[in-house]
Amino acid sequence: MESKKILHNVFQNIEVGIGEVSKVVGVSQRQLRYWEEKGYIKPVSDDNSGVRRYNLSTLYLIVFIKEQLDKGFTLAAAFERSKDIRVKSKIVRTFFEHTFNDVKITNPDKGYGEIDLGELRTDDGKMYHFKGVVDERGRYVKIDE
DNA sequence: GTTCTAACA
DNA sequence: TGTTAGAA
Structure with a gap:
């Protein structure tokens, strides 16, 4: 299981x-x-x-x-x-x-990483990725193209 | 020693 | 709610 x-x-x-x-x-x-x-x-x-x-x-x-x-x-x-x-x-x-399945570790020692929060496709066809980030700047959400 | 119900403060 | 009594 x-x-x-x-x-x-x-x-x-x-x-x-x-x-x-x-x-x-x-x-x-x-x-x-x-x-x-x-x-x-x-x-x-x-x-x-x-x-x-x-x-x-x-x-x-x-x-x-x-x-x-x-x-x-x-x-x-x-x-x-x-x-x-x-x-x-x-x-x-x-x-x-x-x-929780889509967590990427960016710094094992410091416990930093990124969580894939899903995709967004706009009307004009552009694709964006939402990511939850934990790093030296704290905890925030960012959008990647 | 812990928990339960019931009753009274 | 707290406490206590008496039983499980």
Whole structure:
């Protein structure tokens, strides 16, 4: 199987217990159970042990909600905002999963490189290449003819 | 030792 | 939400 898909599966199947999540994220176990009761988060639906496990997606959601709470939003407001983030994340992920294959390393030591972001053909037949660049100047997009 | 539910502060 | 009790 393609390595990217394997890693995708691995990350998708990572599960963390409520104790770990609570400790690392800084949210109490009581809160996590309460958020679940409110329907905001859902433990991975598996066996009948009754022990809660959370996958990566839920983990991201938990972290996001926590951040919003810290900023002063109510729990309800935090969850409402997370809906936006989830859609945006999916869009970004879809876009970059596609372009991740076309990465050219320009400087291995410094971690510089170029990402092929696709082509653009204008009405008059000219062809351009969009490239995402990471180099000593930072992070930017350029257009090559 | 960890997690669960339920109940009360 | 925090905490605590009692069970798994």
